[in-house]
Amino acid sequence: MLLAALLALSLQQPFATEAPSIMGALTQETVEIREDFAGTELVLYGATRGLTIQDEIVVVLRGPEQDLRVMRKTRSFGIWVNGSAREFAAVPSYYAIASSRPLDEIASDEALVRNRIGLDHLLTRPGETPVADMLDYRKAVERAGAREDLYASAPRGVEVLDGGLFRATLALPPSTPVGNYTAEVYLFRDGRPVASRSTSLRVEKAGLERLIYEFAHGLPMLYGLFCVVLAMLAGWAGAAIFARR
Template identity: 75%
Template sequence: MIALALGLALTLQQPVINEAPGIMAALTQETVEIRENFAGTSLVLYGATRGLTLRDEIVVVLRGPEQDLRVMRKRRSFGIWVNAAPVEFEAVPTYYAIASSLPLDVIAPPEALARNGIGLASFLQPGAGDDDRAMPGEDELETYRAAVARAGSRDALYAETPGGVDVLDGGLFRAVLKMPPRTPVGNYNAEVYLFRDGRPVASRTTSLRVEKAGFERLVYEFAHNAPMIYGLFCVALAMLAGYLAAVIFGRD
């Protein structure tokens, strides 16, 4: 009887053990609107896994639109602080947030994370540049990466949240990602990875759109569609404001 019970239990468990790992995920909203009173928001990403085991961990990465970035060091020259030694970083996300079920260094080695574009070091690689300057060494490059990370963290545009993914019963999971007031507009990608023994065994990508709305959208489109007229309008508005201030607060 005991042998029969054990055999039955193993038979029932066998499909679960051999089940191919998979992952599904979605955001609670596909569009974030930035209006005049926008003070940031929180996105909830939820999903489910197939074939989840105790060895598995989940990493969620939310990337914003990319831009080329030029980083320089301040150096003192003849008593004046000047910008020098520029380094060009190509295709740097303007927003980058990571949430994971455990700290990243516990989930996978740096090489596996970098191969999948996870972590600041994976995309903060110097470009060819526009001249023959020598590329900085790896130790010096880390100071540039740290400067970019500090600038992004100061505006809450770069964030890493170990333990930010809650794994629930039945292979369900949930992650909360915060978007600050200065969230850039554009297309975003939310990438979800299922790691097992230090390597990704399944992944899923979903998209998000951040756009201006209301009066903010009118100003944004005006500035981008007619930049010269927008600039002249701002100059005229500033001159008018200065004239009115002089009239109201001026003294004989």
């Protein structure tokens, strides 16, 4: 049904004065994380109206936002300690981007910063002048996200099909955070977005993973006490087994 709706949109002939438009939808709206979750792939299908040969498409998937505190390691008397810190507000815990061409060939830095598109512009606010000191902290955030596969970029990850249809594949790693996600699709023309559309995705725990997650977040003190007791019982059982041998 999803593909039929997208195909119907792409087959409609636009009028000469009709504004370009774009739409997209994920093949699944909910991802369940169970005990054996090893990551998964999401496919976003979309269609455009008024697409020209000069137009480009960008797909962005953003995870739940969080505030980050990044600290610089400094060496003091031969020991590495935490130094000065920087705060970053509303940083996506997951961020993946796919585009029909590399971003620097699609739009200017100003347009990308305004829409927070691209890893290089993820922590930059419109009108903000980057300084060398802050750039180091931003690169540290990007490296940490890339190390966990939580930040990803595919410069040619959007495949444009016949009739104005397109497709993009996005990967969710095993460490995918739970929460509400937003998938955004942009149609760029002459370096600026002329149409956009967004859709939502829910990532949630399921099965035993959900019970543990709800226990840990709903009753944190009791959960901590339970873990301590469990660790003591495991230690006692191990000691008893080795004592018999």
